[in-house]
Amino acid sequence: MELNNEVIINNLVKRFDEIVAVNEVSLEVPAGSIFGLLGPNGAGKSTTLRLLCTLLRPDSGTASVAGHDILEEPVNVRECTGVLPEEGSHTLYPSLTSYENLEYFAKLYDVPEEEAKKRIEDLLKFMDLWERRNDPAGELSTGNRQRLALCRALLHNPSVLLLDEPTSSLDPIAAKRVRELILKLAKQYGQTFFINSHNLAEVQRLCDYIAIIDEGKILLSGRTDELRRRLQSKQVFKLRVADNIETAKSIAEGLDFIFDVSIESDSLMLTILDPVSNNSVLIRKLLNANIAIIELAEEEMTLEDLYLQVIKEEEQ
Ligand SMILES: Nc1ncnc2c1ncn2[C@@H]1O[C@H](COP(=O)(O)OP(=O)(O)OP(=O)(O)O)[C@@H](O)[C@H]1O
Ligand SMILES: [Mg+2]
Structure with missing residues (x-):
């Protein structure tokens, strides 16, 4: 079955003087999916969304x-897209009620009364705001x-929602709530979501598709x-030991499936290749050397780690 793409971007370029904010970007977002455009500050996420x-x-x-060209049919594009801009809540009128x-x-929007x-x-x-309907938005x-x-x-x-960092100004609980509502919307109404974010964990939880953008590319x-x-x-693990951290370090350094060994206070940070098969080998070696292991825990990968890994892979 051929996928129907609700958003199609072909070699899009946007410059601001000498800055190329969006540099030959091409992307496809299948209808009904949640797509995450992930990147650090200044990567070109908002510019891409503003072009769309x-x-x-x-x-x-x-x-x-939704099948409408952004240059030829901008009115149709606006009709079928819902936008939550960066600082989206600032577009509301604070003295009017919800x-x-x-x-x-x-x-x-000309919606009939x-x-x-x-x-x-x-x-x-749906958004759990009915009780708040008479409260001024500013409160x-x-x-x-x-x-x-x-x-x-x-x-x-x-049919398409363009959301620019919908959770970035929220505390973790409010952010989770917004994510849950996005998932509920997608499930119930099947819209297509294009979401900008700089939070890797968030897009992993929320999105079916991810693209990583940096410096417009x-x-x-x-x-x-x-x-x-x-x-x-390949994953980063934290190994906490009761003592003999230097011995643990030299054991780790001697294993060909471990990279980037470093000490951070009472722990070793290790990048382990194929941890599913190799972690038990590491643990056995450490126990044989009488090292008291307190824990071996997986580190949550940050956006920074992900970039470094992607860039390294590309260089290889
Ligand atoms: N109106 C503008 N005039 C000049 N430069 C701009 C304009 N809008 C964006 N830029 C520049 O384009 C680049 C991309 O900006 P953009 O806002 O798209 O990034 P972003 O990924 O949304 O970043 P953030 O995470 O900070 O929101 C940046 O270097 C920014 O300074
Ligand atoms: Mg932005």
Whole structure:
């Protein structure tokens, strides 16, 4: 079966004077999937998203959203996309209530009045904001405000949602809640999500597809499960020992499946190739040398580790 791509980007370029913010980017996002564009500050995520929602014009290249070309049919593109910009909650009117904000934006989007009423109620209930409907948006917590901004993006029933760092200003609990709601939306209504993030753990939890962008260029892209498998072939572990850390270090350094051995306070940081087969070998060697192991724990990979690994792999 051929996949129907809801977002297609072909060699998109956007320059700001001498900065090439988006440099020959090509991507495809299958309909109904959650796609994560992952990258550090200044990588070009927001610029890519602004090009897709027709707020910016590319210098060259093309893109289409839900079958509509961003240059030829910008009005159609806007009709079928819902956008949560960076600092999305700042686009709400603080003195209007949650309900009034949505009512106002529904009018802007030309949603017929009766339909708007029903949709606003459904969305506020879906996002657990119905009880807050008469509170001024400016008095909502950051998490509630972000969920209200999501309601706003969904008002005109778009088939594609473009979300720029939807959880970056939220505490871990509020962020988790937003992620759960995105997953619930995707499951219930099957929209396509294009999500910018600089949080590797977040996109791994949320997205079916991931692309990594840095300095305007896509470093790699693919299905999350494939990417994870590829990354799991080599992993960083923390080995905590009761004493004799120097002996443990020289044992680790003598093993050909261990790289980058370093000491961090009472622990050794080890990059282990194929840990599923090799960790038991390491543990056996350490026990034979009478080293008291307190723990051998997997480190959560950070975005930085991932870049380093991808860049190293490319150099090889
Ligand atoms: N309107 C603009 N004028 C000039 N330069 C810009 C403009 N918008 C973005 N840039 C530059 O383009 C590059 C990419 O910026 P962009 O905002 O797309 O990055 P980002 O990945 O969204 O970063 P962040 O994680 O900080 O939001 C940066 O070097 C930025 O300074
Ligand atoms: Mg940004």
